[in-house]
Amino acid sequence: xxxxxxxxxxxxxxxxxxxxxxxxxxxxxxxxxxxxxxxxxxxxxxxxxxxxxxxxxxxxxxxxxxxxxxxxxxxxxx
Numbered sequence: 001x002x003x004x005x006x007x008x009x010x011x012x013x014x015x016x017x018x019x020x021x022x023x024x025x026x027x028x029x030x031x032x033x034x035x036x037x038x039x040x041x042x043x044x045x046x047x048x049x050x051x052x053x054x055x056x057x058x059x060x061x062x063x064x065x066x067x068x069x070x071x072x073x074x075x076x077x078x
Contacts, residue, residue, distance in 0.1 A: 005029055005065035007036070012072045015042055027063075034059035036069060048074035 004026040011019055019040060027036065033050050037059065044059055049072040052063050063069050 003029075005063075007063050007065070008068045009036060009040070010068060010070045011040075012070065014073050015040075015071055029065075030062055032059065033057060033061050033063065033069060033071075036063075037071060040071075042071065046073055048072050 005028075006024050007027055008022060008024050010022045025036070033052070034044055037044050037047055037050075047059065049070075050057050050059060050061075051070040051072075052061060052067050054068070054070075
């Protein structure tokens with residue numbers, strides 16, 4: 001029987017609006033960064049950078065129990 005893991009999710013810039021800055025979330029093992037993004041009602045197309053424990057990662061990477069996942073939006077210019 002697999003137990004949920006706890007991951008700390010940090011949101012940045014516009015992703016914080018109406019959500020949170022930082023929160024511990026219980027997730028099933030094997031969940032991808034993309035699934036975390038989608039569970040927060042964030043469009044993966046709007047994500048610029050994702051990190052696990054301050055290291056760049058892809059949306060297909062899977063965090064482990066106790067990891068910190070940071071989600072940054074695309075940086076708009078102009």
